[in-house]
Amino acid sequence: MNRIAILMLTGMLLYSPGYAENTRQPAQFTPERTETMEINLTIGNTVLTATLNNNQASQDFISLLPLTLTLQDYAGTEKISDLPHQLSTAGAPSGSTPAAGDIAYYAPWGNLAIFYKGDRYASGLIILGKIEGQMEALRAPGNINVTIDLVK
Numbered sequence: 001m002n003r004i005a006i007l008m009l010t011g012m013l014l015y016s017p018g019y020a021e022n023t024r025q026p027a028q029f030t031p032e033r034t035e036t037m038e039i040n041l042t043i044g045n046t047v048l049t050a051t052l053n054n055n056q057a058s059q060d061f062i063s064l065l066p067l068t069l070t071l072q073d074y075a076g077t078e079k080i081s082d083l084p085h086q087l088s089t090a091g092a093p094s095g096s097t098p099a100a101g102d103i104a105y106y107a108p109w110g111n112l113a114i115f116y117k118g119d120r121y122a123s124g125l126i127i128l129g130k131i132e133g134q135m136e137a138l139r140a141p142g143n144i145n146v147t148i149d150l151v152k
Contacts, residue, residue, distance in 0.1 A: 037062060038151035039129070041114075043137040043144055049151070050103055052129035057105050060087040061112075061128055066149045069112065071138075077117040079138055079146075086110045087126075095123040101131040114138060 037052040039062075052058040064084060071079035078098070087105050098104055098115045106113050107124040114131070116138040137144070 037129075039065065040149050040151055041131070042147045042149070043140075046137040048131050048133065048135065048137065050101075050129045050131040052103070053127060055092065055126070055128075056088040056090045057092055057126045058128045061105065062150060066147065068145065068147045071114065071144050071146055073142060074113070075119075077119045078113045078115045079144065080106070080111050080113045081146075082111050089126060092126045095121055096125045096127050097121045098125060098127065099130075101135060103128045103131065 037054070037058065039050050039052060041048040041050060052062070061083075067084075069081040071081050074080045083105075086107070087110075089107050092107075096102075096104065097118075097120065098113070099118045100115055102113075102115045104113045104115065105111075105126045105128055106122070107126060113125070116135050
């Protein structure tokens with residue numbers, strides 16, 4: 001009787017899930033779908049095109065468009081303006097080092113910054129995207145009006 005019980009117990013252990021062969025396929029990595037998001041910045045008769053990064057702050061920024069802002073010169077390196085509301089900082093780095101052409105969100109102040117010169121690392125600065133081509137219109141002294149639209 002003990003022999004039969006031992007054989008049955010051995011058989012059950014061999015066919016239990018812990019000993020069964022794993023027939024499941026390993027999970028496949030599927031990269032997140034990335035779409036190029038382009039915007040136009042219209043300053044007078046000049047139209048600048050920028051490509052936005054695929055991050056949460058950029059998505060929030062797109063939801064505000066179209067947008068007309070008055071940009072003020074700041075520190076001889078960038079033009080800034082308040083936004084209607086704060087953008088998400090979810091998943092964003094703690095800060096960035098901006099380059100000429102960068103469009104950024106400065107989370108501590110809740111404003112948009114468009115850099116016409118590079119600058120040093122700033123905590124709370126999230127790069128939204130980059131302007132392609134000439135930026136002479138941004139270098140104009142004083143305030144400038146800009147209309148920002150999503151490229152269709």
